[in-house]
Amino acid sequence: MKLYRKQQDRKQQQHEQDETAYRIAMKIVKGQQRFASFLNKKASGLPRWVLLSAFLLCFLSIGAYCIYLLVRALN
Structure with missing residues (x-):
């Protein structure tokens, strides 16, 4: 039954990688939003x-x- 265990470990590892990728993507999006709002404030005048x-x-x-x-x- 080692094959089943390996498959489970791969699924969990994939889930962890997806979760990490999501967190990184959200940080990038927040940074872009912050930068865009900064530029909008500066360019409004x-x-x-x-x-x-x-x-x-x-x-x-x-x-x-x-x-x-x-x-x-x-x-």
Whole structure:
């Protein structure tokens, strides 16, 4: 009956790993929420054109970097 015991141990180990992964995921989500609320508080007083230009700058820079990676991968 050692086979049954090994199967039980695997199930318990999988359960513990899932529980640990859930705790880690919740800590990450809480950190992201805290960071997002901090940024929202800081950005609430900025004019709309500043927010739009910052968004466009981030969007264009990430897009340029992705294009650079694609071109580099094709060479």
